[in-house]
Amino acid sequence: xxxxxxxxxxxxxxxxxxxxxxxxxxxxxxxxxxxxxxxxxxxxxxxxxxxxxxxxxxxxxxxxxxxxxxxxxxxxxxxxxxxxxxxxxxxxxxxxxxxxxxxxxxxxxxxxxxxxxxxxxxxxxxxxxxxxxxxxxxxxxxxxxxxxxxxxxxxxxxxxxxxxxxxxxxxxxxxxxxxxxxxxxxxxxxxxxxxxxxxxxxxxxxxxxxxxxxxxxxxxxxxxxxxxxxxxxxxxxxxxxxxxxxxxxxxxxxxxxxx
Numbered sequence: 001x002x003x004x005x006x007x008x009x010x011x012x013x014x015x016x017x018x019x020x021x022x023x024x025x026x027x028x029x030x031x032x033x034x035x036x037x038x039x040x041x042x043x044x045x046x047x048x049x050x051x052x053x054x055x056x057x058x059x060x061x062x063x064x065x066x067x068x069x070x071x072x073x074x075x076x077x078x079x080x081x082x083x084x085x086x087x088x089x090x091x092x093x094x095x096x097x098x099x100x101x102x103x104x105x106x107x108x109x110x111x112x113x114x115x116x117x118x119x120x121x122x123x124x125x126x127x128x129x130x131x132x133x134x135x136x137x138x139x140x141x142x143x144x145x146x147x148x149x150x151x152x153x154x155x156x157x158x159x160x161x162x163x164x165x166x167x168x169x170x171x172x173x174x175x176x177x178x179x180x181x182x183x184x185x186x187x188x189x190x191x192x193x194x195x196x197x198x199x200x201x202x203x204x205x206x207x208x209x210x211x212x213x214x215x216x217x218x219x220x221x222x223x224x225x226x227x228x229x230x231x232x233x234x235x236x237x238x239x240x241x242x243x244x245x246x247x248x249x250x251x252x253x254x255x256x257x258x259x
Contacts, residue, residue: 004122004239012229015195019221022196023203030207049201056194060227063191066183067234074178074237075247081171082250085111088164089258094157099148104258106144110137111255114172118248121238131176138169182235195224 085107092103113134120126145165149157202220206213233240 004236005241008229008232008240011232012225015192015228016221016225018196019199019224020217022199023206023217023221026200026203026205027207027212028203030204033204034207045201045204049205052194052198052201056191056198059187059191059194060231063183063187063231064227064234067231070178070181071234071237071242071244074175075244077171077175077178078244078247079250081114081168081175082254084164084168084171085114085251086254088161088168089254091161091164094152094161095148096152099144099151103141103144103148106137106141108255108258110134110141111251111258113137115248115251115255118238118245134172138172141165142169191228195228199224 089104089107092100092107095103113130117127117130117134120130142165145157145162149162199221203217206217229240230242233242237244
């Protein structure tokens with residue numbers, strides 16, 4: 001089990017137990033309130049409960065939709081980067097020898113570095129090191145291409161090859177930025193707070209029964225804990241159970257075609 005999965009398991013179990021605890025606290029306070037004021041304990045609380053639960057549902061829907069959207073964007077960017085590198089690779093043929101062979105060797109090293117960025121995760125320090133290495137290789141590719149174009153007659157190199165390499169370098173930055181895009185921490189804290197508050201209110205509402213409804217209580221705690229974990233897993237698709245690595249085969253296949 002990876003450290004991330006161990007931490008995720010700890011968080012989901014803690015959240016599950018926290019929800020059960022707040023349901024029980026709400027129930028006990030409700031029982032005490034009913035004992036003190038049997039007729040006046042409930043009027044007006046339905047509107048408050050409805051507002052809290054509606055807000056919680058809205059926030060869960062918002063965070064889940066955003067996480068799913070970012071997951072699809074990251075997967076789409078893998079294909080975009082593969083296409084950009086593939087296009088630039090084909091246009092290297094505009095150069096003559098020995099510039100073409102030298103640039104092709106640099107391309108292979110660049111693609112290897114880009115693939116290693118994501119293979120190193122969840123070791124973020126190693127992944128960042130590969131990001132820097134790929135960036136340096138990209139700058140060297142750009143300088144080599146400019147130099148080769150200046151040594152070659154014709155404008156095709158400047159108008160066809162250089163824009164393709166520029167696009168290749170830009171998409172790498174876009175992928176790095178997309179991997180770092182997550183909702184503010186305050187949103188997750190608000191979601192956790194709403195879960196606990198709604199659990200308290202649910203327990204308070206359940207205090208009118210003579211006995212605890214364990215089936216509904218446990219089901220509620222389990223479903224809410226799993227929903228929060230699913231959102232977090234979509235936000236970090238290279239660390240948990242939901243994985244984005246299946247899309248990496250496009251870049252792997254391109255690298256194999258380069259020899």
